Structures are given as structure tokens and as C-alpha cells.
Amino acid sequence: MHKLLIVDDEYEIRNGxxxxxxxxxxxxxxxxxxxxxxxxxxxxxKHPVHVLLCDIRMPVMTGIDVARELSKQKSHVKIVLLSGYKEFEYAQQALDFGVRSYLLKPAKYTEIYAVFSRIKEELDENPPPTPSPPEAAFEKTIEEDDISTRAIRLIKKYIHEHYKDATLENAAKIVYLNPYYLSKYFKTQTGENFSDYLTRVRMNKAVELLKDVKYKTYEISELVGYSNAKNFTRSFRKYFGQTPREFRNMD
Known part of the structure; x- marks a missing residue:
């Protein structure tokens, strides 16, 4: 029997x-x-796997990312990607990384049977080498910290570029996580709440703008994402221990 690993972020789908x-x-x-x-x-x-049946859109690391990494490592694992998205670019990227086939959800049994029957014939005719411990662990195994770093970097980049109207919900879409999980994930990885990090970015930007006398306080308030100038002043005082006016008059 050839060994198959199924990957999907929806429990019902992978279980089914x-x-x-x-x-x-x-x-x-x-x-x-x-x-x-x-x-x-x-x-x-850690385990012998001959074929991967993998969804494309998943949290933290997509199916395309997996295919790219396995291709980079010259892995013998054959990949079949499964997705509900019909955009050609996904299929094209998949082919670039040696993916064997591309199935659209909901995949019919006849389609699955045809694809895997063909892969079985290939494996029977050209059995993959038994991986030695170094190969099984990859010559350069991708670590969880590397993926976490990339995900957090994307979120922080989004906040720095869109601090005026950044939201947890929109950040979650970038890394394919639900907002609740992203909130916990961000806190675990950075030791800081998403909202606190966003506030810090906004406050630091406010400081930059306060040094430019052409901006009035209410204008700065709007530029850093506060529609109410009083709320901005309150947040600034809580963060820096002084009001924006006091900060500007410090010199």
C-alpha cells in the first residue's frame, strides 16, 4: 500500500x-x-509519505507553499492539490512546483479514483526510494519558527501600511486565519495583543506627525485612525503620559 497524507484546514473535509x-x-x-x-x-x-492530498488555502502555510518547499527539498512525495478556487494562477503555480494533479472541490469520487489510480501506476512502476533519516527530516527542514516569523511579518507589514483603518478581521484574511485564532496566535508569537501593537504603531506615527507643525491635532487624529479627536488625545495621554499639545510644546 502506498502511504497517503491528507491535509485540509476543515475537519469535516479531511475526515470525510x-x-x-x-x-x-x-x-x-x-x-x-x-x-x-x-x-x-x-x-x-517524521513518517514515510508517498502522496499528499492537500488543500490550497490554509492558515499560515498554503498548499502552494508546501509544494514549493517540497520541490525545493527535491522530495519524492507526489502532490495532488484540492481547492474550491478556480483561478488559473493557482493551477499554474502548482504545475511550476511539480504538482501531479489539481482537483476542484467538491471532487467527485470518479475524479479522485482516476487521479490516484494513475499515481498508483507511476509509483508501482517507479517506486520512490526509502527515505533515510536525514532525507526524511530533509536536508534543511522548514521549522515552525520560520513559518511563524513569516506570518507575523505579514501581519505587521499590513499594520504599518494600513494603520489608519487596519482591523483584526482584515489582517486575518492575509494569513487565512479566523480573527479569534489570529488574536491568540499574534499574542502567543509576539507577547503583545494585536490591538496593542496597532495602537503602538499609530502612536509612533502620531509623534512623527506632531513634529510637523503644518498638521493640526485633529488632522493627525484622523490620519492615524481616530475619527474622534478626544479619543485620540485620551489614547495619546495614556500611552505617553502627556497630551499631543503638551508633547508638541515640549521644546
């Missing part, structure tokens, strides 16, 4: 794919099902 497709009849054994690309790479680094 794992249990309601007669994989053994096609020649595959489901050795695991995980919720994101990072978990998939970690699983592959």
Missing part, C-alpha cells in the same frame, strides 16, 4: 476524505490527516 473514500481499493493507506501545511511538512519529516 480519510474515511469515506475506499483508499485501500485504489492501493493507498491513509497514514494521517492534518490541518495545515506546516503540520504536513512536520509529519512528512
Amino acid at each position: 476524505l480519510s474515511h469515506y473514500i475506499p483508499w485501500n481499493e485504489i492501493g493507498f493507506e491513509v497514514v494521517g490527516h492534518v490541518e495545515n501545511g506546516l503540520a504536513a511538512l512536520n509529519f512528512i519529516s
